[in-house]
Amino acid sequence: MIKTHVLGFPRIGAQRELKTALERHWRGEIDAAALEQVGRSLRERHWRLQLDAGLGFVTVGDFAFYDQVANLIQLFGCEPARFGFSGEEPALARYFAMARGTPARPEQPRGQPALEMTKWFDTNYHYLVPEFDAATRFSLQPERLLAELDEALALPATPKVALLGPVSFLHLGKSHQTGFDRLSLLPELLKAYAVLLDKLAARGVSWVQLDEPILGLELDQPWRAALRQAYEQLARGEQQILLASYFGPLGENLELACSLPVAGLHLDAVRGGAELEQAARALSAERELSVGIIDGRNIWRADLDAALARLRTLRALRGGRLWVAASCSLLHVPYRLREDAGLDAELRSWLSGAEEKLAELRLLERALWADEAGPQTAADATLAQALAENRAALASRRDSPRVRLPSVAARLAGLGADADRRASPFAQRRPLQRQRLALPAFPTTTIGSFPQTVEIRAARAAYKRGELTEAAYRAAMQREIALAVRKQEELGLDVLVHGEAERNDMVEYFGEQLQGYAFSAQGWVQSYGSRCVKPPILFGDVARPRPMTVDWTLYAQSLTPRPMKGMLTGPITMLQWSFVRDDQPRAETALQLALVIRDEVADLETAGIAVIQIDEPALREGLPLRQRDWADYLAWATRAFRISAGVAADRTQIHTHMCYAEFNDILPEIAALDADVITIETSRSGMELLRGFGDFRYPNEIGPGVYDIHSPRVPAREEMLRLLRKAAEVIPADQLWVNPDCGLKTRAWPETEAALRHMVEAARELRRAQAGS
Numbered sequence: 001m002i003k004t005h006v007l008g009f010p011r012i013g014a015q016r017e018l019k020t021a022l023e024r025h026w027r028g029e030i031d032a033a034a035l036e037q038v039g040r041s042l043r044e045r046h047w048r049l050q051l052d053a054g055l056g057f058v059t060v061g062d063f064a065f066y067d068q069v070a071n072l073i074q075l076f077g078c079e080p081a082r083f084g085f086s087g088e089e090p091a092l093a094r095y096f097a098m099a100r101g102t103p104a105r106p107e108q109p110r111g112q113p114a115l116e117m118t119k120w121f122d123t124n125y126h127y128l129v130p131e132f133d134a135a136t137r138f139s140l141q142p143e144r145l146l147a148e149l150d151e152a153l154a155l156p157a158t159p160k161v162a163l164l165g166p167v168s169f170l171h172l173g174k175s176h177q178t179g180f181d182r183l184s185l186l187p188e189l190l191k192a193y194a195v196l197l198d199k200l201a202a203r204g205v206s207w208v209q210l211d212e213p214i215l216g217l218e219l220d221q222p223w224r225a226a227l228r229q230a231y232e233q234l235a236r237g238e239q240q241i242l243l244a245s246y247f248g249p250l251g252e253n254l255e256l257a258c259s260l261p262v263a264g265l266h267l268d269a270v271r272g273g274a275e276l277e278q279a280a281r282a283l284s285a286e287r288e289l290s291v292g293i294i295d296g297r298n299i300w301r302a303d304l305d306a307a308l309a310r311l312r313t314l315r316a317l318r319g320g321r322l323w324v325a326a327s328c329s330l331l332h333v334p335y336r337l338r339e340d341a342g343l344d345a346e347l348r349s350w351l352s353g354a355e356e357k358l359a360e361l362r363l364l365e366r367a368l369w370a371d372e373a374g375p376q377t378a379a380d381a382t383l384a385q386a387l388a389e390n391r392a393a394l395a396s397r398r399d400s401p402r403v404r405l406p407s408v409a410a411r412l413a414g415l416g417a418d419a420d421r422r423a424s425p426f427a428q429r430r431p432l433q434r435q436r437l438a439l440p441a442f443p444t445t446t447i448g449s450f451p452q453t454v455e456i457r458a459a460r461a462a463y464k465r466g467e468l469t470e471a472a473y474r475a476a477m478q479r480e481i482a483l484a485v486r487k488q489e490e491l492g493l494d495v496l497v498h499g500e501a502e503r504n505d506m507v508e509y510f511g512e513q514l515q516g517y518a519f520s521a522q523g524w525v526q527s528y529g530s531r532c533v534k535p536p537i538l539f540g541d542v543a544r545p546r547p548m549t550v551d552w553t554l555y556a557q558s559l560t561p562r563p564m565k566g567m568l569t570g571p572i573t574m575l576q577w578s579f580v581r582d583d584q585p586r587a588e589t590a591l592q593l594a595l596v597i598r599d600e601v602a603d604l605e606t607a608g609i610a611v612i613q614i615d616e617p618a619l620r621e622g623l624p625l626r627q628r629d630w631a632d633y634l635a636w637a638t639r640a641f642r643i644s645a646g647v648a649a650d651r652t653q654i655h656t657h658m659c660y661a662e663f664n665d666i667l668p669e670i671a672a673l674d675a676d677v678i679t680i681e682t683s684r685s686g687m688e689l690l691r692g693f694g695d696f697r698y699p700n701e702i703g704p705g706v707y708d709i710h711s712p713r714v715p716a717r718e719e720m721l722r723l724l725r726k727a728a729e730v731i732p733a734d735q736l737w738v739n740p741d742c743g744l745k746t747r748a749w750p751e752t753e754a755a756l757r758h759m760v761e762a763a764r765e766l767r768r769a770q771a772g773s
């Protein structure tokens with residue numbers, strides 16, 4: 001028997017309907033009932049797509065109004081006590097309170113910060129981090145999930161319920177209590193899972209998919225033992241469990257996974273392809289093997305011939321039984337690309353979004369059926385035609401002259417051995433930069449973006465629709481830049497930025513100006529909550545036809561005598577947040593990107609810009625999931641950064657910026673980037689993150705973020721002072737900068753100005769204290 005399925009489907013909506021509805025709800029424009037209705041209709045639409053594609057199941061449980069991990073916090077009734085919920089509040093209101101934080105109330109004068117948000121493995125999706133401590137109790141609240149299940153049953157459709165598994169749920173959470181062992185909660189959590197599984201079985205659900213993506217990580221013995229304990233216990237119930245792993249090979253966890261007494265095992269055959277045959281042999285015959293052969297992380301059209309060859313081998317090993325799936329949830333790819341208005345016909349034929357991936361699964365299923373059916377049927381002709389079309393599209397991509405630019409390869413080959421080094425070491429660059437910039441102690445700056453207002457977005461949308469001329473658009477963006485410069489001067493910031501008004505996104509903006517990149521009109525992917533990105537598509541060798549930021553930066557610099565920071569996105573972040581080609585190593589693509597950024601640095605410098613920031617927020621996210629693969633990645637990734645910065649003269653100050661990450665485990669490599677200044681996100685951790693930089697004696701200058709930009713909350717001057725004093729305990733004062741955690745594009749102006757005013761006051765207070773001591 002061949003069965004096809006997906007681990008999850010994108011939920012934001014082909015037209016981002018969920019985003020629109022959520023934001024309207026948060027603004028108070030639509031009530032909870034209207035929002036729920038949007039959720040229901042999206043679920044129904046997505047299930048119908050799965051039904052129409054002939055999948056063996058529709059997947060239930062992948063929908064979330066904010067995040068699938070946050071759903072589990074409510075499903076298992078473990079909302080953190082700090083939110084002070086009485087239980088009287090509607091569940092959805094509590095959910096958004098956890099996701100977005102709560103404003104100050106008389107009984108909670110400072111409000112509650114949201115749950116921490118962190119990267120979902122090595123993706124650009126962020127999940128909300130569950131908080132566990134000794135007082136955590138679980139109490140199953142299955143109403144929402146059961147209601148969704150009933151919707152699917154009513155279609156009618158055969159549902160498979162998909163949830164994060166108990167061990168990954170605990171693993172991905174955190175505890176603020178030192179010494180608390182999250183695994184001590186496992187027995188209670190398992191009881192709740194077991195009750196839920198029974199309820200699902202009673203509703204007639206035949207399969208429950210439990211995701212344990214931590215199987216792709218290096219696990220300590222206690223976590224491995226926890227997986228065994230969990231599945232031995234859960235498998236005792238009625239419910240059949242499909243245990244799902246993705247994002248990498250199982251490696252040393254393969255044997256464990258194959259030996260757990262679950263009814264089926266899903267593996268990522270795209271990133272863990274090498275071990276599929278081994279798993280097919282190791283898994284006992286009565287169990288199902290689900291082969292994730294369609295890439296759930298990237299947008300290239302699948303090579304169906306290759307997939308079929310692979311599946312036939314595996315099917316033979318499995319005695320004819322096999323499930324065929326996408327490697328991971330399709331959450332990470334856009335809805336559809338084959339008809340996207342932003343892409344030309346040739347490119348479209350090379351791509352697959354979520355809908356097209358459903359069709360690919362269907363074709364694989366039909367081809368495998370045809371093997372068994374024997375003699376030619378009428379359906380075979382359409383199948384053969386579809387496979388031929390697939391072959392032709394793949395050949396057109398492989399042979400396309402658009403993909404290769406000989407000049408790029410030649411330039412890389414000719415790159416000097418010292419291209420990744422500045423002319424002199426930091427100690428020599430520093431006095432030259434100090435003299436040129438003449439900054440006060442504790443210099444203040446921001447990370448780049450200022451509020452992306454409705455007006456800015458509307459102007460860009462009108463320009464893209466052809467309703468605004470290029471000149472009018474340019475003038476509108478220049479007005480925004482002038483406004484940002486004026487406000488920064490009024491606030492008294494030291495190193496200014498132009499504010500990035502002209503950028504739709506820090507990656508897409510550059511992609512749009514580079515050869516080798518294409519960008520879709522509707523290829524949205526959820527990044528967190530209602531926020532989406534439209535990753536540009538890197539399909540060929542990268543080249544820069546003309547400078548990308550020089551005009552805007554020079555315009556901004558012309559408005560002020562203060563230093564204007566040029567603002568670029570670094571090669572690794574460009575790589576990580578784009579859909580990149582799969583026909584050459586990522587390391588090579590990174591080098592090509594490094595060269596175009598290098599050229600931009602050179603042009604900004606020639607134009608007289610004295611400070612240039614090369615953002616690398618995704619450097620940490622790109623780390624391989626297993627530590628043993630880190631060194632190789634870090635070697636090429638940091639070299640790519642250094643190649644982009646290495647062209648700068650000693651007197652030009654290079655900044656970099658990183659956020660959303662635990663930096664302490666890669667401090668030597670961060671230091672090896674040799675940026676003159678690094679700004680990092682530290683405020684949510686109360687400067688804890690900085691301690692590592694201090695212990696390591698980080699050699700260059702650092703701007704630890706002094707306030708969280710994810711929340712409209714305006715921190716008091718004293719709060720920032722406290723953080724700065726804490727920072728000064730671990731970092732020498734003459735190395736410290738003062739700045740927010742990250743860019744301010746998601747904020748509005750009033751809170752931005754208020755917070756920056758407090759920040760500048762805090763820096764001035766420090767200077768006074770220093771002068772007086």
Ligand SMILES: Nc1nc2c(c(=O)[nH]1)N[C@@H](CNc1ccc(C(=O)N[C@@H](CCC(=O)N[C@@H](CCC(=O)N[C@@H](CCC(=O)O)C(=O)O)C(=O)O)C(=O)O)cc1)CN2
Binds near residue numbers: 454457505507
């Ligand atoms: N690529 C990327 N990844 C990242 C980050 C990032 O900045 N970029 N930051 C971190 C956090 N992730 C984030 C992801 C998205 C957003 C974000 O603000 N996204 C915006 C969209 C940004 C964008 O592409 N804007 C376009 C398109 C805007 C738009 O929706 N326009 C409307 C029309 C608007 C109108 O008519 O008024 C439309 O196309 O329908 C533009 O400004 O041009 C959103 O979801 O709202 C923020 C942080 C980590 N990962």
Ligand code: MET
Binds near residue numbers: 448500567657743745
């Ligand atoms: C996610 S890092 C953002 C850096 C960028 N320069 C900004 O301020 O928006």
Ligand SMILES: [Zn+2]
Binds near residue numbers: 447658741743
């Ligand atoms: Zn950032």
